[in-house]
Amino acid sequence: MNSVQADKKLIKFAMAAPYLDREEERQLALRWKDNQDQHARNRIALAHMRLVVAMASKFRGFGLPLGDLIQEGYIGLLEAAARFEPARDVRFSTYAGWWIRASMQDYILRNWSIVRGGTSSAQKALFFNLRRLRAKLSQGDQRLTEQAIHQEIATALGVSLADVQAMDARLSANDTSLQAPVSQSSGGEGTEKLDMLASDEPQPDEQVSEMIDSERRLHWLSGAMSRLNEREMRIIRARRLAEDAATLEELGSELGISKERVRQIETRALEKLRHALVEAHPEMAM
Template sequence: MSLETGSPRHFVKAAMAAPYLEREEEHDLAVSWRTDHDEKALARLAASHMRLVISIASRFRHFGLPMGDLIQEGHVGLLEAAARFEPERNVRFSTYATWWIRASIQDYILRNWSIVRGGTSSTQKALFFNLRRLRAKMARNGSGSPDPAMYEEIASAIGVSKADVELMNSRLSAPDTSLNAPVIESDAAAADRQDFLPCPQPLQDQTVSETIDTDRRTRWLHVALNELNERELRIVRERRLTEDGATLESLGEKLGISKERVRQIENRALQKLRSALLRDHERAVFVN
């Protein structure tokens, strides 16, 4: 019986009634499934471990998600464990499957607990579940919110930054809020929350102005480069206009001159460029 064809209660009763497997029988079923792809062997192996799935799923029932869905996701993890299990390692299948069942359930919770995707890395996932457990424990004990020292302790234990702990705690403290919701709930004409989000991008007029200035400077530079002779142009290009500028020594070897002579030619070329750029700039200002 599956969760689609029967009620969760009947499914749980059927799972609890499934017989346990002896070690040898479990090993034989695992070998049959791995070597011969025996579907009946897989079915018996999975059915005998559904009580393990239910037990692990029950630990996550406080996340507000249907118990039937948690069991279903745990069953997916159980089948994944069966596909990867290596019977020759002489390890009980339940020991190996526990990790896959728990991981499948946790992934399902992270996908459905909030519209905003969270816990995409293993450390973030550990932070999500450990911080929820800590908050639930403090609520039972009547404690308040975690203090900064507790944030530091959690961050150190899990391997994340204190800022990550504070951010996750703020996410767990309030439900999702639509950015299209009005700031004043009673006023339908009020501005949306998204209207008050700061935009990190520059203003359009600033972007256009920077684009125009960049194009103008590029044109001036190309015109100024025409003032240089062939050797000066080569030195400036290889020294100043490439990402990894050439050294004086390497250029001297290529040109057959000393590095001091390369430096002198470079300084003279830069002075020519400076004079040409100033002249073009003054001309542009005068025309404008």
């Protein structure tokens, strides 16, 4: 069975599910809430599968399989059924619509592009409404410039103009591999997009400078540590220099003192180190 046939079978199954009247729906919801009756929850969900199908059809324009959208919507439907409060006297379909839509939108955002998009509510609204608003504005006044359309959308959705422009560019372009060739040399070796990306690593001279500074600071710290007694040095090494810092309680147990005493010794040792470093290197006080 191919995907089209599977989708048709799933839709037919959803449409054949019996409706629930208000009282029957309430009784099933009470059985689930009070007794954790899984059968009651599943009956509520099954009766509203047609709602999932209808909403999935609205999101087909994003190019994802209808069957996958329906499955994601069903997950949202089950979540709605699990959280539904019958005491609120609201029909389940009204409550479930938000959960179904949210589940499908999250799925689309995860799978529409290999590049992860924004997940804030404003970015989601922009992603799912930009095309609709653009089409509406273009039809309403064909004299509007691209800049004016973007500004109208930004105002309508409460986002910045830059966000609208970035999202529009993203929705208009396809994903491109970083291994895609940019140019081809005469020797047969090409330049790839990956080769054109700027590295966020420090420049070589910055790396060397940082290494020298780190070595210098370690040397200064080593000299200052000589001012500490054995117990102070043990606490500083365990609390400040170890990869997994020991707790005050652990050190107190090891040294046979209270954790408050460990804290006092640590504070005093840090003050000693600060004085020693400033005394030897006054520029550190600035």
